[in-house]
Amino acid sequence: ARSSLKVLVTGAAGQIGYAIVPMIARGVMLGPDQPVILHLLDIEPAAEALNGVKMELIDAAFPLLKGVIATTDPIEACMGVNIAVMVGGFPRKEGMERKDVMSKNVSIYKAQASALEKHAAEDCKVLVIANPANTNALILKEFAPSIPEKNITCLTRLDHNRALGQISESLDVQVSDVKNVIIWGNHSSTQYPDVNHATVQTSSGEKPVRELVSDDKWLNAEFITTVQQRGAAVIKARKLSSALSAASAACDHIRDWVLGTPEGTWVSMGVYSDGSYGIQPGLVYSFPVTCEKGKWSIVQGLKIDDFSRAKMDATAKELVEEKSLAYSCLN
Ligand code: NDP
Numbered sequence: 001a002r003s004s005l006k007v008l009v010t011g012a013a014g015q016i017g018y019a020i021v022p023m024i025a026r027g028v029m030l031g032p033d034q035p036v037i038l039h040l041l042d043i044e045p046a047a048e049a050l051n052g053v054k055m056e057l058i059d060a061a062f063p064l065l066k067g068v069i070a071t072t073d074p075i076e077a078c079m080g081v082n083i084a085v086m087v088g089g090f091p092r093k094e095g096m097e098r099k100d101v102m103s104k105n106v107s108i109y110k111a112q113a114s115a116l117e118k119h120a121a122e123d124c125k126v127l128v129i130a131n132p133a134n135t136n137a138l139i140l141k142e143f144a145p146s147i148p149e150k151n152i153t154c155l156t157r158l159d160h161n162r163a164l165g166q167i168s169e170s171l172d173v174q175v176s177d178v179k180n181v182i183i184w185g186n187h188s189s190t191q192y193p194d195v196n197h198a199t200v201q202t203s204s205g206e207k208p209v210r211e212l213v214s215d216d217k218w219l220n221a222e223f224i225t226t227v228q229q230r231g232a233a234v235i236k237a238r239k240l241s242s243a244l245s246a247a248s249a250a251c252d253h254i255r256d257w258v259l260g261t262p263e264g265t266w267v268s269m270g271v272y273s274d275g276s277y278g279i280q281p282g283l284v285y286s287f288p289v290t291c292e293k294g295k296w297s298i299v300q301g302l303k304i305d306d307f308s309r310a311k312m313d314a315t316a317k318e319l320v321e322e323k324s325l326a327y328s329c330l331n
Contacts, residue, residue: 089130
């Protein structure tokens with residue numbers, strides 16, 4: 001039998017946590033043949049709720065689930081984990097300054113970085129979801145220098161999937177026939193959803209989205225803002241932030257990273273920039289990537305027009321500002 005993989009979920013008593021743990025336990029994240037042990041971490045005020053989640057996981061009798069640890073101790077939570085899904089973070093409350101939220105999250109991610117660095121399995125793969133996701137991932141990287149930088153990523157797959165969904169709705173085609181959209185940059189409203197290389201599988205072969213959607217105005221304006229503002233639209237409708245789609249996207253992110261992307265398909269991931277596409281190294285920035293044998297690589301050689309260039313630079317600029325705000329919180 002295959003040995004179990006240990007998956008850490010932080011903030012596991014929260015909404016995304018509640019949506020993602022059954023997905024992981026059903027094999028949605030790591031495949032239907034891969035047994036898992038869940039390590040659930042939350043903070044002391046959420047300890048009782050966390051224990052309730054553990055009870056439900058036991059009650060669901062998932063065949064792949066070989067164990068559940070529910071704890072408020074970061075060291076116990078990080079011990080030997082192969083995958084770390086960082087959902088826990090300090091939410092921005094009304095009236096709070098950006099700097100105050102940043103400062104809370106910097107201290108959370110600094111502490112969790114040290115626990116992962118000391119106690120996680122070698123080659124642990126990390127996915128940061130809690131906002132500001134890109135910058136939290138950067139802080140984690142800074143304070144876990146022995147974790148290879150390629151192993152620290154943040155989630156922009158939800159934005160990517162939202163872009164696929166909008167194209168599919170607008171053209172009335174199956175979402176599974178749409179591919180190769182790109183989310184560039186920050187998981188924030190400055191992100192740039194780019195359809196210039198996206199295609200749709202039709203009965204007469206693969207066609208560029210730009211050819212099928214005749215309305216350039218829609219693609220260059222409304223499509224982009226709809227994807228950028230989708231999180232806010234879900235909050236308005238549900239009175240809660242998106243959780244099932246975020247959890248599902250997180251499973252997609254890890255699954256593709258570990259098991260590989262299909263031939264000819266790329267996905268978006270927030271990764272440590274190597275300078276590709278003129279994005280300065282030292283930022284966690286969302287790029288188009290393909291994955292093979294547990295490693296991602298940035299898709300190279302895509303043509304970037306002036307419209308895209310300006311939007312890619314604007315979201316990079318926001319990340320530079322977030323980075324300096326985060327560093328100012330360290331002192
Ligand atoms: P959620 O489970 O709804 O969200 C968790 C985090 O994911 C938030 O930071 C949220 O950012 C972020 N996020 C990123 N992308 C998305 C997206 N597309 N849609 C929705 N959320 C997204 O929050 P809950 O408040 O329900 O749960 C948080 C848990 O974290 C709680 O159990 C709490 O106890 C724990 N926590 C842990 C802390 C720690 O580790 N020290 C500190 C504080 C809380 P955003 O806020 O911008 O929506």
